[in-house]
Amino acid sequence: MTTIHDPITLAGAKLPNRLVKAAMSEALCGRDGLPNAELIQLYKTWADSSMGMLITGNVMVDPAALGEPGNCVIEADTPLEPIKAWSAAAKSAGSACVVQISHPGKQAPKGLNKQTVGPSAVPFSKEMQAFFATPKELSVDEIAVLVERFADTAARCEAGGFDGVQIHGAHGYLVSAFLSPKHNIREDNYGGSIENRMRFLTEIVTAIRAKTEEGFVLGVKLNSADFQRGGFSEEDSTTVIQKLESMGVDFVEVSGGTYEAPAMTGVKSSTKAREAYFLEFAEKLRAQTKIKLMVTGGFRTQPAMDAALASGALDLIGVARPLAIEPDVADRWLEGKTPKHEIKPIKTHLPPVDNAGLLEIFWYAAQFKDMGQGKAPNPKLSPYKVLFHYVKGNIKAMIKGGKKKPSRLRAK
Ligand SMILES: Cc1cc2nc3c(=O)[nH]c(=O)nc-3n(C[C@H](O)[C@H](O)[C@H](O)COP(=O)(O)O)c2cc1C
Numbered sequence: 001m002t003t004i005h006d007p008i009t010l011a012g013a014k015l016p017n018r019l020v021k022a023a024m025s026e027a028l029c030g031r032d033g034l035p036n037a038e039l040i041q042l043y044k045t046w047a048d049s050s051m052g053m054l055i056t057g058n059v060m061v062d063p064a065a066l067g068e069p070g071n072c073v074i075e076a077d078t079p080l081e082p083i084k085a086w087s088a089a090a091k092s093a094g095s096a097c098v099v100q101i102s103h104p105g106k107q108a109p110k111g112l113n114k115q116t117v118g119p120s121a122v123p124f125s126k127e128m129q130a131f132f133a134t135p136k137e138l139s140v141d142e143i144a145v146l147v148e149r150f151a152d153t154a155a156r157c158e159a160g161g162f163d164g165v166q167i168h169g170a171h172g173y174l175v176s177a178f179l180s181p182k183h184n185i186r187e188d189n190y191g192g193s194i195e196n197r198m199r200f201l202t203e204i205v206t207a208i209r210a211k212t213e214e215g216f217v218l219g220v221k222l223n224s225a226d227f228q229r230g231g232f233s234e235e236d237s238t239t240v241i242q243k244l245e246s247m248g249v250d251f252v253e254v255s256g257g258t259y260e261a262p263a264m265t266g267v268k269s270s271t272k273a274r275e276a277y278f279l280e281f282a283e284k285l286r287a288q289t290k291i292k293l294m295v296t297g298g299f300r301t302q303p304a305m306d307a308a309l310a311s312g313a314l315d316l317i318g319v320a321r322p323l324a325i326e327p328d329v330a331d332r333w334l335e336g337k338t339p340k341h342e343i344k345p346i347k348t349h350l351p352p353v354d355n356a357g358l359l360e361i362f363w364y365a366a367q368f369k370d371m372g373q374g375k376a377p378n379p380k381l382s383p384y385k386v387l388f389h390y391v392k393g394n395i396k397a398m399i400k401g402g403k404k405k406p407s408r409l410r411a412k
Pocket of ligand 1: 022058100171221255297298299321322362364
């Protein structure tokens with residue numbers, strides 16, 4: 001029976017075990033978007049974490065479309081030196097490392113970019129409109145440019161020494177928005193049927209394969225569902241995963257939710273007993289696809305991880321937040337011990353802030369900042385302190401929308 005200790009091969013990458021660090025946006029870069037000393041130090045720490053593979057936080061494919069202040073951006077002509085230094089740090093202790101590549105679509109805070117774009121000009125729910133603007137609908141020519149941007153970013157990551165890339169097709173960002181009938185109401189070849197809604201994603205997959213060598217790992221992170229009425233469904237998700245399998249994609253990571261319905265970090269009582277939020281969907285999927293599956297969300301203990309692997313429903317265990325407050329937690333799992341720290345929701349009890357899920361990102365980014373400076377993370381950091389610093393730094397941009405760029409994150 002498979003356990004977390006077992007090695008696995010993904011295309012040209014050999015993973016020493018089944019534990020994978022899932023993407024967490026680090027928000028550590030400067031305005032140039034280049035990997036810097038703090039990001040490299042953070043990955044040196046995670047390189048020593050005994051994880052089989054590290055997936056980086058979302059790296060943007062377009063400097064005009066950031067998801068948060070401090071995102072890393074990699075384009076066709078991004079200097080290779082800092083990318084090589086980052087990959088070398090991440091891979092220095094034998095873990096494979098894959099870069100998550102993304103476009104935020106409409107899920108970028110107001111004022112961060114000149115404009116946000118989406119498959120269609122579908123506004124956010126009322127209570128979130130203070131934070132997020134209605135996107136402009138992309139033209140077919142603009143879609144083609146973005147497809148090439150994803151491929152250019154992948155090729156640059158390959159030249160920079162990474163083992164592969166993962167397309168971020170989950171959580172309501174641009175690829176995910178195209179997949180969702182709630183956010184994509186186009187009437188051309190990119191909207192309507194699931195075959196049309198997945199066209200943007202499949203074009204990206206084809207373009208990346210054309211610009212990278214054999215053996216370069218290509219993964220996709222996908223929602224099991226959007227958890228919104230009229231959104232991307234489990235049936236849609238299954239169809240997309242079968243298509244990705246037929247295209248030779250190396251692995252699919254299953255997650256779920258959007259900023260408006262953030263299921264990715266939430267726990268439903270029915271699933272809590274089994275730890276992993278999306279395990280039941282993976283079990284259903286397994287009967288319909290042989291693609292290597294990774295499930296992320298809620299895994300906290302070695303017995304639950306081994307039970308999930310033993311069931312055969314999945315191949316890789318994705319873990320995010322535990323690594324942000326306890327970077328050496330994998331050693332404990334591999335020794336059959338429980339983590340030292342528990343993961344608790346980061347809440348301010350202000351519904352629009354908590355629902356947007358952004359505070360959670362900023363709280364964890366503050367931990368990454370400390371780790372990037374060689375310090376230990378602080379599991380007791382106050383969420384109010386983090387919120388106060390974000391609002392103070394961005395109040396003008398939030399009111400004027402687009403006239404001032406949000407400042408770098410200063411969470412502590
Ligand atoms: C601070 C933070 C940043 C995140 N950034 C990303 C990201 O860049 N890309 C992504 O696919 N998921 C991102 N996620 C979601 C995680 O990859 C993961 O799906 C989620 O945290 C659930 O896993 P966990 O219960 O092990 O934390 C982020 C989560 C957190 C907490």
